Amino acid sequence: MKKNHCLTINNLTMTFGGIKAVDDLSFQIYENEIYGLIGPNGAGKTTVFNCITQFYKPNAGQVIFNNKSDQSIDLVTYQTHEIIQEGLVRTFQNIELINELSLLDNLLVGAHVHYETGIFFQGLRLKKARDEEIKMKKKAEKILEFLELFERKDELVAGQPYGVLKKVELGRTLMSDPKLIILDEPAAGLNETETTQLAGLLRDIRLEYDCTILLVEHDMRLVMDVCDRICAISFGRKLGEGTPRAIQKNKRVQEAYLGTEV
Amino acid sequence: MEHIKKIFNTKPYNYYIFFGILLSLAPTAQQLGLLNSSTIIVLGTVIFYSVVGVGLNVLLGYSGLISLGTAGFMGLGSYMAAYLTVDMNLPYFLSVIISVSIPLAVGLVIGLISLRIQGYYLAIATLGVSEILKQVFIEMDTLTGGFSGKSAFYPKIFGLLELNRQFTFIGMSIVLVLILIFSHNFINARTGRAFLTMRGSESAAKAMGINLLKYKLTAFGIATAYAALGGVLYIHFIRFAYPSGWSVTLSLQILAVIVIGGMRKMNGPVIGAFIVFGVPELILKQIPIISGIDGLAYIFTGVLIIVVILFYPDGVIDLLNPIKDYIEKYKENKNEEKSLLDNQ
Amino acid sequence: MSIFLQLLFSSLETGSVYALATLGIIIIFRTSRMTNFAQGSLGMMNAFVATFALINLNVNVFVAAFIGMISAFITGVVVDLVIMRHAKRVSPVSKQIITFGLIMLFLGIAPMLFGTSPLSFPRFISEGSISISGASVTYNGIFNISVGLFIMIALFVFLKKTKWGLAVRVTASNEETAQLMGVPTKLVTMGAWAVAAALGTLAALMLAPAITVNVSMMDNVQINALIACVLGGFQTFYGPVLGAYIIGLSKNLLIYYVSSTWGNALLYILILVFIVFRPNGLIGKNYIKKV
Numbered sequence: 082m083k084k085n086h087c088l089t090i091n092n093l094t095m096t097f098g099g100i101k102a103v104d105d106l107s108f109q110i111y112e113n114e115i116y117g118l119i120g121p122n123g124a125g126k127t128t129v130f131n132c133i134t135q136f137y138k139p140n141a142g143q144v145i146f147n148n149k150s151d152q153s154i155d156l157v158t159y160q161t162h163e164i165i166q167e168g169l170v171r172t173f174q175n176i177e178l179i180n181e182l183s184l185l186d187n188l189l190v191g192a193h194v195h196y197e198t199g200i201f202f203q204g205l206r207l208k209k210a211r212d213e214e215i216k217m218k219k220k221a222e223k224i225l226e227f228l229e230l231f232e233r234k235d236e237l238v239a240g241q242p243y244g245v246l247k248k249v250e251l252g253r254t255l256m257s258d259p260k261l262i263i264l265d266e267p268a269a270g271l272n273e274t275e276t277t278q279l280a281g282l283l284r285d286i287r288l289e290y291d292c293t294i295l296l297v298e299h300d301m302r303l304v305m306d307v308c309d310r311i312c313a314i315s316f317g318r319k320l321g322e323g324t325p326r327a328i329q330k331n332k333r334v335q336e337a338y339l340g341t342e343v
Numbered sequence: 344m345e346h347i348k349k350i351f352n353t354k355p356y357n358y359y360i361f362f363g364i365l366l367s368l369a370p371t372a373q374q375l376g377l378l379n380s381s382t383i384i385v386l387g388t389v390i391f392y393s394v395v396g397v398g399l400n401v402l403l404g405y406s407g408l409i410s411l412g413t414a415g416f417m418g419l420g421s422y423m424a425a426y427l428t429v430d431m432n433l434p435y436f437l438s439v440i441i442s443v444s445i446p447l448a449v450g451l452v453i454g455l456i457s458l459r460i461q462g463y464y465l466a467i468a469t470l471g472v473s474e475i476l477k478q479v480f481i482e483m484d485t486l487t488g489g490f491s492g493k494s495a496f497y498p499k500i501f502g503l504l505e506l507n508r509q510f511t512f513i514g515m516s517i518v519l520v521l522i523l524i525f526s527h528n529f530i531n532a533r534t535g536r537a538f539l540t541m542r543g544s545e546s547a548a549k550a551m552g553i554n555l556l557k558y559k560l561t562a563f564g565i566a567t568a569y570a571a572l573g574g575v576l577y578i579h580f581i582r583f584a585y586p587s588g589w590s591v592t593l594s595l596q597i598l599a600v601i602v603i604g605g606m607r608k609m610n611g612p613v614i615g616a617f618i619v620f621g622v623p624e625l626i627l628k629q630i631p632i633i634s635g636i637d638g639l640a641y642i643f644t645g646v647l648i649i650v651v652i653l654f655y656p657d658g659v660i661d662l663l664n665p666i667k668d669y670i671e672k673y674k675e676n677k678n679e680e681k682s683l684l685d686n687q
Numbered sequence: 688m689s690i691f692l693q694l695l696f697s698s699l700e701t702g703s704v705y706a707l708a709t710l711g712i713i714i715i716f717r718t719s720r721m722t723n724f725a726q727g728s729l730g731m732m733n734a735f736v737a738t739f740a741l742i743n744l745n746v747n748v749f750v751a752a753f754i755g756m757i758s759a760f761i762t763g764v765v766v767d768l769v770i771m772r773h774a775k776r777v778s779p780v781s782k783q784i785i786t787f788g789l790i791m792l793f794l795g796i797a798p799m800l801f802g803t804s805p806l807s808f809p810r811f812i813s814e815g816s817i818s819i820s821g822a823s824v825t826y827n828g829i830f831n832i833s834v835g836l837f838i839m840i841a842l843f844v845f846l847k848k849t850k851w852g853l854a855v856r857v858t859a860s861n862e863e864t865a866q867l868m869g870v871p872t873k874l875v876t877m878g879a880w881a882v883a884a885a886l887g888t889l890a891a892l893m894l895a896p897a898i899t900v901n902v903s904m905m906d907n908v909q910i911n912a913l914i915a916c917v918l919g920g921f922q923t924f925y926g927p928v929l930g931a932y933i934i935g936l937s938k939n940l941l942i943y944y945v946s947s948t949w950g951n952a953l954l955y956i957l958i959l960v961f962i963v964f965r966p967n968g969l970i971g972k973n974y975i976k977k978v
Contacts, residue, residue, distance in 0.1 A: 134550065165552040177547035179539050181607060189533070190540050194552035196533045200561060203532035204525040214532060253551070409780060459963050463722040463921075466783065467913045468962065471955040474910060478952040591906065592794065595787045602784055637803055638795030645791030652781050652788070653773050 084111040086147060087261055087293045088133070088169075093142035095128050095317075102128040103139070104317040110261075110310075112147075115287060115294045117308035119301070119328075121338055125317035126297045127174075130265055133295075134171045135161045149260055166194050168260035172250045174269055180239035184230060184249050187238055188221040191256030217256075224252045227289065228282075243270055248282075255286070261293045262286070268300035276300065280307040305329070313337070356524045362613075363520035366390070370509035383512060384581075385624045389616045390515045391576035396600040396612025397526050398569025403598070404606030405535060406562040407542030408457055411594045412469040415476030416567045418589030419446040420574025422480065422487045425495040425584065435498045443571045450567025454560040473591060480586035487586065494583040508580070515576050519613075522569065527609045538562060539607075596620070596644065603647050605658020618659065619644050689821030694939045696824045696832075700893075702935030703835030707890040708905070708912040709919075709931040710842065711883035716921055717859035718879040719771060721782035725789035727909030729766075730887030731902060732793045733759040735801045737892060738808045738900045748809055752892050756885045763884030767877045797902050808895035831893045838886070839928060846924060855879070911938075914958055934958075 088110040095103040102125045110116045120126050131137040133144050135156055144156040148167040156164060164170075170191075178187050195217070202210040225231045228248045233241070238249065247267065254262045267283075268276050280303055287294055298304050304311060305325045313320040313328055315337040321328055328334055369386055372378045395417055402408050423442035427433045433441075453472060457465055480487045487493050497506045498514065506514065529535060537558050540548045548555060578584055596619055604615020623640035633639060647659065655661040708726055715723045737755025740746060746754070766789065774782055810827040817824060846852035857865040858875045865872050891905055898904055912927075915934050919926030934954065942950030 136546070136549070161549040162552050162554050165550065171550050173546065173550075177544040177550075179536075179543040179547070181539055181543070182536060186536055190536050190547075190551050190553075193533060193537060198533070200529050200534050203529040203534055206528050210532065257552075403780075407780070409783070456959070456963055460966050462779065463783065464917055464962060464966065466722070466724075467917050468959055470910055471914065471959055475952045475955050478949070482948055591910075592790075595790060598784065598787060599791065637798035639799070641791045641795030642799065643795075645788045645793075645795060648788030648791065649770060649785055652777060652785050653770070656777075656781070 087112045089145040091143040091145065093129065093132055093139050095132055095137060095139045102317050103132065106314065106319050108312040108319065108322050110293060110295060112293050113287065114309045115283060115307055117304040117311040118295065118297045119299060119304050119311055120314040122299065124315045130263065130297045134263060135159055135164055165257050170254040170257050170259040171263045172254060172265055172267065174265040176246045176250055178238045178246060178249060180237065183235050183237055184225065185221050185234040187249055188224060188252050188256050189217055191253035192217045194257065221256060224255050228252050244275055255290055259292055261295060263295045265297055267296060268298060268303045276303050279303065283307055356527060359520050359523045363516050366516040367513045370512050382625060385621055387512050387515060387580050389621045390519050391573045392597065392600060392620050393519055393613045393616040394522050394576060395570045395573035395597055396616050397522055398566040399597055400601045400606060400612050401526065402562050402566035404601055405530060405538040405542065408559065408562055409466045410469040410566060411466055411591060412473040413570050413597045414589045414593035415473040416446045416450060416570035417574035418480055419476060420571030421578040421584045422493060424575040425493045425578050426486050429495050434502055435500055439575050442575050443568050446571035447564055447568045450563045451560050454563030457559050457563060458556060470591065473594060477586060477589055480589060490586065492583050492585040495578045496582060498579045511580050515580060518576060523609060599644050599648050603651050603659050605660055608658060611658050692820055692822035694943055696822055696828060698936040698939045699832045700828045701939065702932035703832050704890045704893050704908060705911050705915055705931035705935050706835055706839060706928050707886045708908050709915040709927045711886040712912050712916055713924055713927045714879050715883045718855060719876050721779060723786050724783065725786040726883065726887050726912060727905030728790045728793040729762060729884045730891035731905045732797055733762060733884065733888040734891035734895055734900050735797055738806045739801060741808065748811055755888050755892060759884035759888040760881040763880035764877055767880040794902060805899040805901035808892060808900050810896040917962055918958060
């Protein structure tokens, strides 16, 4: 079966004051995959992440993305806030949710780009604005149901348990009907049970929302469990790309994580 | 009681309309001799400072952007309205539109600057803008009357109906209620959420497709437009203005209005305006001994700002929390008793 | 040429006043991590105390100034102990707002204690001037400039060479680490407030002969001091001080050579344009936020 490409990274390079944080990195993600980007601490994963999502502009290379209109575009030419409209959405390692808003409202922020009405329509509560809001609220409630958080929908994000926050951030990404969801260390701070639940949730999301998922992670359990294919990097350079088993057997990956034998 | 509460909760702006109606009864109360005319004037100032406060609340409370130039923009609106209605004899509503639009344009320029500079730098930059405006007010005396001040009259609606103080007061109340409803609406919609996201996390905002340029401009635009509108209301009610009045001290008082009243609450500015501009005149000055203290109003405001920031960050309403908790407990007990009785 | 020299000397004097106030602001900023908008008000308040002492205690000008500085130390300590201590967990914006509250407070206390009429405070050296290349400088002017420079240099030496100076710099760099290293950060912040208040008072007293002691005497200085910090960048101690002298000079030059009414406003506009292009100031350093 022919697989469509979703995201292709070509020769990505990012330099910070003379140090190459990402060095000529290339890998490819296919549609509907759950793909993992792994590496030990300091490998440059976060830099790659930020280069893809255009929080940094890479010094060289391309980030070719197959957007919602099925066109191949180079994300490097886009501004940070333009990315989500093309169908690529991210989460944050530090969970950037808004404490003063409810769970439902936080999800509605995820649909920001889908609204058409402006401040005057909203201020005067014209029909178009009211209808849009109702539509979006229904969508958000549906996602919260899927995440088993419906009862909490009107509670404020402030003070919620960590696991709930992680789910809410995931829910927020789903609001934009994304083609590709990129998760920034989603297993950070979770225990073993929670990580297994997360794996199940990711598979459910892939199925239910028909999207592709990229995990940038350094927790091996999650990655080995849920990813179809993995790219391993160290010191900004690619060590190998392939199925979890292939990566596990990869000598260079083992060296990077465990060190060489004397 | 429950029934009344329901009306306010399902359509929250019934609350604003009710408040507006109550406010509009003040002039009648004066006619009946229940209030004196100075009270009406003080309440009038509370109204237009509330309008300015709502704007600053959108900027600082919801969007997290600081501006110390509020007084300058209020002054700009005042002087324009005075010049357009008195010197150029323009109809009232046209003058209002122009007097709000031009400061709005200046405010958008500030918004552009706010993209490059943040935090304390922005505060200081807006301070500089306010000083520049004050100099403009002093120097351009053909428009502003310079040090001798500028005067205007009660509004003349549609060139025919000339209002008096009472009707101007009612007109201002209507404007306040409309501003509250309009703002409440967009704050509880996509725009408000975008503001809060921008304030809480610029990274999250960018990732969710919120165009920071657009929303910073919008926030500054609203703040300056409301400040200018407040200035227009001011000049047609108080009917004279001096350049020295548009000082940084006034900008700070308006800031106090939203801090004390509660940021990120729609009714905060109204409560705050009453506390900062109403209480010193209406209550403190009536109390013997302390009423003679010069600078009492400033001490009162200053202490409140500090106390609120340190202990009641959600605004002075939290001072009522012990009372609220007591009422909640009382209701709970009553409900428990009732269900016990029902079960028997 | 002599006019330029004249302007230069008066700029040095103006610059000294600004520099003292600016130093106060940057000391508090770097140790308590907040912008003290009330620097001018603190100075104003204690200038009143000094003037009061002068009038009622029949002391000479230097003793009165000394009393004002002692009062300033006390005021600074009280502000830190009573208010700032409790503000540790408050956001930076809110800390700023607290200083606005302080401004209001002093704006009210000053007339309450000292009345509403402006008072006069004399020069430190009442008469005499000398001529340098055609420019005339008063002895008082030389005194002010020298005192300003002396204090500046003394403080910099203190910061660089002494143990307490090191404590200040460490607290300025990272308060938590400083505490872990055993640095008495509470004393440092308290001292910072005391010294800043004293510096502000000195600035006010130097200014007083020209504009009288009144509630708005330091308004102009406050704004210029803040702008000096913006110009010089908040990351160093010397940057803002440099900025203060630059502002003093530019202001006088603009007012004389360009326009006496718009000179001030023009200066602000120029600086506004400047910070749009260099948001971190003349000497500022940029920090990239990690996401």
